[in-house]
Amino acid sequence: MKVPLRSSRRATLAGLLALLMVTGCDGRTTQERRVRIATGSPTAVYHAIGTSLAGVIDRELPGAKSEVLVTAASAENVEKVSQGTAEIGFTQADVLVTGGAPAPTVVALARVYDDLLHLVVRADSPIATLEGLKGMRVSVGARGSGTTVTVDRLLSVANMSNAMYRRQLSLDDSIRALRDGEIDAFFFSGGLPVTGIKQLGADVGIRVVDLSRWAGDLRRRYSDVYVVRDVPTSAYSVPPVATIAVPNLLVASESMPEDLAYELTRLLMERREVLASAHPAAERLDPRTAISTLPVPLHPGAARYYRSVKP
Numbered sequence: 001m002k003v004p005l006r007s008s009r010r011a012t013l014a015g016l017l018a019l020l021m022v023t024g025c026d027g028r029t030t031q032e033r034r035v036r037i038a039t040g041s042p043t044a045v046y047h048a049i050g051t052s053l054a055g056v057i058d059r060e061l062p063g064a065k066s067e068v069l070v071t072a073a074s075a076e077n078v079e080k081v082s083q084g085t086a087e088i089g090f091t092q093a094d095v096l097v098t099g100g101a102p103a104p105t106v107v108a109l110a111r112v113y114d115d116l117l118h119l120v121v122r123a124d125s126p127i128a129t130l131e132g133l134k135g136m137r138v139s140v141g142a143r144g145s146g147t148t149v150t151v152d153r154l155l156s157v158a159n160m161s162n163a164m165y166r167r168q169l170s171l172d173d174s175i176r177a178l179r180d181g182e183i184d185a186f187f188f189s190g191g192l193p194v195t196g197i198k199q200l201g202a203d204v205g206i207r208v209v210d211l212s213r214w215a216g217d218l219r220r221r222y223s224d225v226y227v228v229r230d231v232p233t234s235a236y237s238v239p240p241v242a243t244i245a246v247p248n249l250l251v252a253s254e255s256m257p258e259d260l261a262y263e264l265t266r267l268l269m270e271r272r273e274v275l276a277s278a279h280p281a282a283e284r285l286d287p288r289t290a291i292s293t294l295p296v297p298l299h300p301g302a303a304r305y306y307r308s309v310k311p
Helices: 005-021 045-060 074-083 146-157 171-179 195-204 212-221 258-270 272-278 280-284 300-309
Strands: 033-038 064-069 088-092 106-122 137-139 165-167 185-190 206-208 227-231 241-253
Touching: 033 045, 033 074, 033 258, 045 064, 045 088, 045 258, 045 272, 045 280, 074 088, 074 106, 074 146, 074 241, 088 106, 088 146, 106 146, 106 171, 106 195, 106 227, 106 258, 106 280, 106 300, 137 171, 146 185, 146 212, 146 241, 171 185, 171 195, 195 206, 212 227, 212 241, 241 258, 258 272, 258 300, 272 280
Parallel strands: 033 064, 033 088, 137 165, 137 185
Antiparallel strands: 088 241, 106 185, 106 206, 106 241, 227 241
């Protein structure tokens, strides 16, 4: 049966309209905006906050689909963002200081909170100082983690780089190894409290060793990002100590579209109560401090958001 010319034209027009609905003006097919979030161990802070942020993105950012990536943490996260295999990632600021120069393709959406370097031993351990690790079996963090970066620098300034039997274990593996007596101590850098460390304390009893005396040496040799922060009794039900801390940043590629960076920053700040319900470290999110992202600059989209909320 011959189709009338007018009907044929209408069908063609309808087809073109349908095509336009799924393509952009440049002819490319419209796709969901992927927001892959590079985090860390499932029992650590990055993963808890990143998972909560993913839920916020999926609920409140039209056209976006998030994915939480389990990683070795900071160093791997920066690598993923730089290579385009993650859109955003959490990292310690000291990971971005390499020979005095920041990573070239990474910018920040926010300073989130401070990561504190934990040196964890069993409650009955004789280890009471960094020097007490000599000859001991110690996990220095997973390969690709920020913990390893900070610990390597700490051991260097303390002239202890070769003073112990080093293992490179993830947080979860470090906890298991200390519980089972396979190591004598482990390092981990994270926001307070670290869920896995808190559970270990409840299971077998732990102490956190004071590392604060080395912060000045780290600043002089490497970067001003190193400061001293307290681990209060409330974190792990152990005596309070002071330790080395470094700011934690949420970073993105400098090529991220400005509107996406703006919206992600907005959600991070405006939904901080939701994030804090996943982990109390997110309670420290504040636009007034979030802009302090040295050694890397703010993404222009993030900067535009902070200007929009400035009193």
